[in-house]
Amino acid sequence: GENVEQHPSTLSVQEGDSAVIKCTYSDSASNYFPWYKQELGKGPQLIIDIRSNVGEKKDQRIAVTLNKTAKHFSLHITETQPEDSAVYFCAATSTRGGGFKTIFGAGTRLFVKA
Amino acid sequence: DAGVIQSPRHEVTEMGQEVTLRCKPISGHDYLFWYRQTMMRGLELLIYFNNNVPIDDSGMPEDRFSAKMPNASFSTLKIQPSEPRDSAVYFCASRKNGANYGYTFGSGTRLTVV
Numbered sequence: 001g002e003n004v005e006q007h008p009s010t011l012s013v014q015e016g017d018s019a020v021i022k023c024t025y026s027d028s029a030s031n032y033f034p035w036y037k038q039e040l041g042k043g044p045q046l047i048i049d050i051r052s053n054v055g056e057k058k059d060q061r062i063a064v065t066l067n068k069t070a071k072h073f074s075l076h077i078t079e080t081q082p083e084d085s086a087v088y089f090c091a092a093t094s095t096r097g098g099g100f101k102t103i104f105g106a107g108t109r110l111f112v113k114a
Numbered sequence: 115d116a117g118v119i120q121s122p123r124h125e126v127t128e129m130g131q132e133v134t135l136r137c138k139p140i141s142g143h144d145y146l147f148w149y150r151q152t153m154m155r156g157l158e159l160l161i162y163f164n165n166n167v168p169i170d171d172s173g174m175p176e177d178r179f180s181a182k183m184p185n186a187s188f189s190t191l192k193i194q195p196s197e198p199r200d201s202a203v204y205f206c207a208s209r210k211n212g213a214n215y216g217y218t219f220g221s222g223t224r225l226t227v228v
Contacts, residue, residue: 032215034216036219041119042204042222043221044157044219045219046216049215049216094217100169100215101170102147104157105156106156107156107157
């Protein structure tokens with residue numbers, strides 16, 4: 001079946017450094033790639049997304065890139081801050097056959113050390 | 115906007131008992147999703163509705179699980195009988211058709227079956 005692989009599972013960086021999380025998807029019909037941030041005791045929150053007709057998107061300190069040919073997409077966080085510490089999930093959505101199905105990666109636990 | 119509202123936040127029940135989880139989506143959202151989150155399996159899609167109609171329930175693990183959406187502002191996920199392996203955090207999410215494809219998640223219900 002369809003799956004999304006996410007790496008690394010844990011990432012520790014020093015405050016101010018950059019963090020990169022990478023994902024690979026299998027369903028070639030996927031056309032939308034959101035990223036979610038989950039803080040302890042809360043539900044995942046959408047932080048940025050990218051559609052399949054766009055290669056890169058940036059929003060302040062976060063950016064996403066998409067390589068549709070290779071089925072790779074990545075999240076980049078620059079100038080990391082302690083409040084960036086959380087679990088980050090990538091996801092791939094397919095609207096094949098008029099449906100709407102989102103598969104999530106396993107998550108990356110990001111620690112930003114002050 | 116109160117967001118997606120789930121109740122209860124925590125539920126502890128004995129094996130064999132019936133459990134009902136509740137969700138109120140954001141007003142005007144057309145889609146409602148039920149996800150289960152565990153350490154071992156991550157975020158799994160259980161079922162989703164479009165305009166109150168179940169579209170894909172292939173993720174519902176067993177006949178012990180059932181979900182309903184009697185109207186646009188309310189959905190339930192029921193487990194009967196419950197088993198210890200059902201222990202997880204259950205999230206409800208909603209989204210509006212035609213807009214950003216991203217979801218808004220509720221805060222989740224942490225279910226413990228003893």
